[in-house]
Amino acid sequence: MIEKIERLAGPIRQHKLLEEQGCTSEVSQVETEEGTFILKKASQPRYRDWLRKEAQALQRVQGTVAVPGFLGFWESDRDSYLLMEYIEGVSLTSALKRVDDGEERLALIRSFGDFLQRFHEGEPLEGIGEGDWLERVWEEAEPYVRAGETDGDIELLEQLKAERPASVKPTMIHGDCNPDNVLVVDGEVRCFIDVSGMTVGDPRYDESLAIGKFTGKEKDAFYDGYKRYRVSDEEFKYFYHGMYELF
């Protein structure tokens, strides 16, 4: 592992686990003679699969979408590793914890709306996300749902298939667009991370996950930035309390 990192990023000076950890991988910061990098390591099969998808997505959207630079992806018998650029910022979730309820908080949330607006309005990349996104998610989730590895059960999956909302124009989507997975730099949301689900799909999924935990006033701030669409209560329920349970 060390040789691999050094080949890609130069001699290591320091390697430390991050304080802010996700649930599906172990994230560490690696300082080398060439710069600072992030190493993500996943060990469980489903999460290794996600990390491979994250590496593929990162490579495909480099230069078009605001994501960390890709350095490398490799696998051993037990683990998978992704090495990427370190972005000097904090997740929106952490940034929101550091401010109080005033205008600064709403400004951060507005910038999230604005960031997502620009992403969804961008030209969808060609050659990614072939076919219908919802159907693909259902198909990929089904074995995990049956194995009891997701919050949602098979009845929920069947219900989601039966109650599918009318389609909207597909756009680029992040695919897990909650405030943990965007980074704030200089007081603004500037970068996506955790991009294993980034593809062409239903933007209402991103929107629902984005606003899921916001209060009424915070939602208004989000929609000051995100002007292209506003999910109905029904759509929100479908995506936030339904589709999200399949992951």
Ligand SMILES: Nc1ncnc2c1ncn2[C@@H]1O[C@H](COP(=O)(O)OP(=O)(O)OP(=O)(O)O)[C@@H](O)[C@H]1O
């Ligand atoms: N490129 C990066 N630059 C700076 N910090 C990062 C970077 N990538 C990840 N982080 C930090 O590591 C944390 C976890 O990263 P990430 O969300 O990718 O991990 P995860 O294990 O997939 O998370 P989860 O499973 O909870 O979605 C982030 O909240 C962020 O603080």
Ligand SMILES: [Mg+2]
């Ligand atoms: Mg995350």
